[in-house]
Amino acid sequence: MSERGVGVVERELLDRARDAEVARRRDYYARLELVAELDRAAVAEATGDRGTVRLLQAHWNVDHAEAKRLLDEAGDLVARRSLQGERLPARFPCTSAAVAAGAIGPGHVVVIRRTMARLERISDLSVEDGVEADRFLAEKARLMSPAGLTALAKALVAHLDPDGEAPPEGEERCDELHVVRRRDGRLDFKGSLHDPADAEVFLGAIDPLAEELGPEDTRSLERRRADALKEVVENADPSPAGEPADDAAAGDEPEPALIPQPRRAEPTSRPSGPSGPGRVLLTLTMDHRWLQQAVGHGVLDSGALVHPQTVRRLACDAGIIPMVLGSRSEPLDVGRQQRTAPDAIRRALNLRDGGCAFPGCTRPPRRCQAHHVDHWLDGGDTCVENMCLLCRFHHQLVHHGHWTITMIDGRPWFTPPDWIDPDRQPRPGGRPRPPELPQSTLSAACPHGP
Template sequence: MVEELAQADDAVAACVGGSAWALTEHELIAALDAAHRVEQRLAAVKLALVRELDGRGTALTQGASSTAVWLRERLRLTVPAARRLVDLAARVDAAPAAVREALATGAVSVEHARVIVDTVTAVQTAAGPEVADKAVGVLTDWAGQFDPILMRKLGTRILDHVAPDIADAAAHAALDAEAARATRDRTLTLSEQTDGRLRLTGTLDAEAAALLRAAIAPLSAPTGPDDTRCAGQRRHDALADVCRLALRTGELPDSGGDHAQIVVTTGYDSLARELGVGALDTGPRLTPDTVRRLACDAAILPAVLGGTGQVLDVGRQRRLVTGSLRRALVLRDGGCAFPGCDRPPRWCDAHHIHHWADGGTTTLANAVLLCGHHHRHLHHNDWTVRLAGDGHPEFIPPAWLDPQQVPRRNHYHRRP
């Protein structure tokens, strides 16, 4: 298969270098159809490979927490895209053979296949495998006529075409399947921008959408005739107000041993002179005005810093990494320090590099942040961790994974 794919790669490379301008209009259209068909057939191969890798547990063997995370590193995908790929690979594998055949022959696109699998799964639950096989045939024909969005709408009444005697009874099952799909597809992504801002993207299920609207609606109305904010800015400010209200309740779960909180680092003398900028523990810098405003309702937590701002010591020795010592660890690592992991600090444990039971101390120089998966992975596999000369953690892979054992670092979190 590797050789065949290499030949296909060479063929595609030759087409890339071709002169599309020299083709007639008829040839252009034919070439476009052929390219699309090859793309879909390659997608079928890719899904089969992803399914096999997932089934073998390759990602876990190589230290990733899931196949989706491994694919992000290997193929440079976003995690949501990688998760959708793994999910579709599993569901196509479990679908009737006709679905895989249609995708493999290029008769349907990947998005069409996703709609077909969703619809056929609902039909099989409602009417059994024989009716589901009929539905595959109808849906495959529709894929040649309609786009995936229209196909999904038509699919809600597929039983009218393949099993009209039970169509009404199955409509309820289809609604249940739609609700399950909404639950499965719910997601919220926080994408950090270079200036400390976040871009929020996602899909809320019906209940969460209703809760969000109910929470921000009364806070996003104009405050008066002098309110010059646009609607989007008012909704932004309303969401910030909701978060402030939630933090003030004191009822949010702890985050790594600390109460949910915003941590700002600044120099005490600069703060007293109302001149100092500050930095959030997540990285972004704040203006002196913002620092002073936050300091009006904050606890002052001392830490000893070196000349370059590196945390040197934050407390006495103890077994658990909590309080100011944990905050220093968060400032240094920014999240799980294992290579390729993007999990934030609140999901992480503090790992003793030299184990406490073996005489290790609870200090910043002997600790590293690890998410639950990588904490377990480090304890039960051949990876090792150490602090490099610049005071930041690096991980040595086992020889079977990298014979050279070149140290690796996490590049998903901020580094000073």
């Protein structure tokens, strides 16, 4: 990364790029307004088309799927008219206002509409909560990429509907592995695992063996995973080895502290010998009351939600490491005695950040490094309050770029450079934690349209 800084020429180019993107997003909203007007005026009847979707297909030369998406989005984001001709706000007025202002784009709209459709299936969700969900998502979309908003939306749905949708009966029966041996001796295979816990275990066995071996390792991720799978198969041992390695974490609040020390230390190097890699370390986080009552959901490191019955099944064969959440635990704060994060702190960071803490990044904890917010060489302590997880790319970006990290209420916040956000508004990092939705009126939450 260049160290020469951003000069006048670069800033002018960045400003032009920002203005062009804002203009593109505004044009996108104007397009939706035109679609809504075509539909409201029943132009398709005059042209002989079978509805507005077919009209758009023929008039704009687009596919059916795109024409239908545009009509559906226009129905949600453009102001409507009553039967008496009165102007009504859009179904999602806050999102509508953000798109009209050029603050968010089509990718954000897809995430918000999908989330709102999911929330509408919650039987006891109040109208006020639905209004606040629109406001909350539209506000956060201004600061996040669609991928980051997706993660936040999943947390919001889990917050408003902790029991989630019932998993399909006999889901495991859908698991499959197709293996075809070719005449030349090679194998072709593909398969699927439907249980999120099974998927986590599979990746937990493969990905640690698929890490790059150094700068000279030029293999692609796909090739490294194939080599890792061969290593697992070659070292397979039919007899069980080691102590149970599934871990369930229980607690009530999001701030982590770990007691006592794990029964089994996390592996720090590849296993050797014919016994293979041993059992995979699986971390599940769940409220202890939910675990006892078999309600709510558990959360994997990947952010995937696990049905409470699955968590209870795994807990029957697990070494449980209790985590007391919402308090400061002295054993975690090792201070200046060592630079690298010990297992206890690493587990707490995994739970708090849920992967790379950089806003919008989806790298899981196993592909992240523990970063000191105040560098250890500059006197920063090795403790949860001074550390966060970052993937390799964002670790380099923070060390050599212009983003800054500040710990606020035990959570990392990332401040972008002024050429990304002229106001340099801090953005929350780590695992999404949507606040309790207040009961407020629509008029107080946002304008009734652009």
